[in-house]
Amino acid sequence: MASPLLTIRGVETFYGKIQALKGIDLDVNEGEIVTLIGSNGAGKSTLMMTICGTPRCRTGSIRFGEADITQTPTHEIIRLGIAQSPEGRRIFPRMSVLENLQMGAAVTDPKYFDEDLARAFKTFPILEKRQSQRGGTLSGGEQQMLAIARALMARPRLLLLDEPSLGLAPLIVKQIFEVIRELNAKQGLTVFLVEQNAFHALKLAHRAYVMVNGRITMSGTGSQLLASPEIRAAYLEGGAH
């Protein structure tokens, strides 16, 4: 097995009195695509945000490579090489596409900027055409591409994607998943992906976890879970295409 890049052990996160994560153990290995599926309110986004340190977990530990990042300030975590495209895209609506990408490169050495920008435009050619348009005027799919491209500008070792297919047409979803696969295959980028679109996500991922009510209830390879009758019943029936 490859060496673990992200190791989560016994993580519990609270919003006030509400416990959103009830002891999560999860690994993401170098070079993998790992997906996390689960119904609404299961705590998937909470786990994503806990990895980045807002909110902090109350108990448990999170290690990234050699470093224990459980108590590291958020902006330091990003500097270590974790980039996140948060739920709902959260691009900067009044700033241009180019400025959004520039913000993504806030933690990297400026000497890489041109090279990274060229790569981002190669991955998402539409962004080059839209470079001086305001982020807020992009279409939903374009905004999602911008959010991913912006996260990639930080030259991450681990990319966290929270529902990249949210509200997108099936064709665009396919396109975005294709991009994720390519980034992983060609650049060896490690991806941790949260998805509602379980079918696509399981087909794409090397390994997958299922979260129910703040707990991991199942894990395995993507194809294992795809074949599992419980998963089919809970997440795929009617949704598969």
Added chain:
Amino acid sequence: MALAPQPTQQGGARTAQTPTVPKGDQKRLLIDLLLTGLIASAIFGPIVGMNATAPQGGLVLEYRWAAVLWLVGIVVVGRLLLHLLVWNRPDWVKPIHIKRLGAGLAGLGLVSLLLGLFVVKAPWFDAAGVFGLIAGAWFYISSSNETAAERGAPSPLANAIEPLGKYVGVALLLIAIALPFIPGVDRRIVDLAILMLTYVMLGWGLNIVVGLAGLLDLGYVAFYAVGAYAYALLSTIYFPLWFGDGITPWAFWLVLPLAGLFAACWGLILGFPVLRLRGDYLAIVTLAFGEIIRLILINWYDFTGGPNGISDVPRPSFFGIPFTNDENGFAATFGLTYSPLQRIIFLYYVILMLALITNFVTMRLRKLPIGRAWEALREDEIACRSLGINTTNTKLTAFAIGAMFGGFAGSFFATRQGFVSPESFVFMESAIILAIVVLGGLGSQIGVVVAAIVVIGAFELFRELNFLKAIMWEGFDPTQYRMLAVGVAMVLIMRWRPRGLVTKRDPSIYLKEKKAVSADLVAQGHG
């Protein structure tokens, strides 16, 4: 507020404000006018109609129903005209007719105003002129907006104002540099220009906090006060004590950086407790902060002189050479004849320079990572954090740098007035500065200049408008209505430019061609 893109938004605004009176429906029209009259009397009744005076032996309420009647009449007739000419006009009246009417009215108004001011010296001419100008401009603009909306184009007013940033900026700068030497410019005008520039500088300083970083600060005047008191205290008491009297002519230039530093420290002191606050909560805490500073100034009698303030604050010198009428003075040293205007002009250039430095620094910062981080912070704080930006430091630097420029302006205020007291640093000042920033269009540098000229100009105009005295009732004092004038100016700006005078935002980075992104094209997420 979620606004639709410009063309529809223009149209949307019109439909929203156009009463739903079908064409030719006299009954509905009458009801509409009646309602207008009622609302107008409800507003003018208490404000204009009743006047509480306190002659010897008690409070007397005086009624001025005639004035109310006049005002209500003007409003109702105006509304009727709007119905007939703009909203529900008969088919044979075309927008071009209204446009011509507007141009004609404005022209007549101008002629009448000029006649009144320079030839006849009759206040009635002035009054007719001002009203003609306003009405004419209203007709002209709304009808040309209308023709543009029909074609689906942005309004010509928008087209006229958008390029402001490019040309008017340069023009204003040239005028500002040459101003004291333009023939006919007297002390009063230079004084007014100094006042305007002070507010421009304050507006630019606050623009960093509110416009760029998106942190609503209602207590900005606190930093202005810190700067003013820093200069007043250091130059009158502490510098002479520490370095002897010889330091006094240099005091301003020595204290200036210190005042900025002190104000920046206070910016940090304000910044720390409000780090986790946004929006309304932040606004309330900053409001309280401004009041706290003022209360400290009033109550710390031994240090600040309390409500009496500090007088005899040293006037500025020309880098050590005082502006006095003797052989060591500025005039004698440079072989000029002495004139008190020289000091005023010097002050003018000092504030012009300070303001330009503020602008220059802001423009530079916008292109640096910290400035971009401010703007990103305004847009989305969570996204900022997930991109590795230290939001704590980003906010604190915004508060500190904004406060620093407030402090500079405060020092200048102290040396110009020669006197400081807590009276000068009331909430009203914060409100005016914020109004200038908001009216100018959040984040727009040139917008602040235009808004400062409009707002301060409207304020000062009312000191001068004696013609209003003549057409209004006995004992009418225009200065009492200054705030009303500012209010009217704001309503007009909001009516035509709901997002501020200048809404264009130039991106801070381009790759190939320089292409501005207009605010009008975007549906804004937050207002």
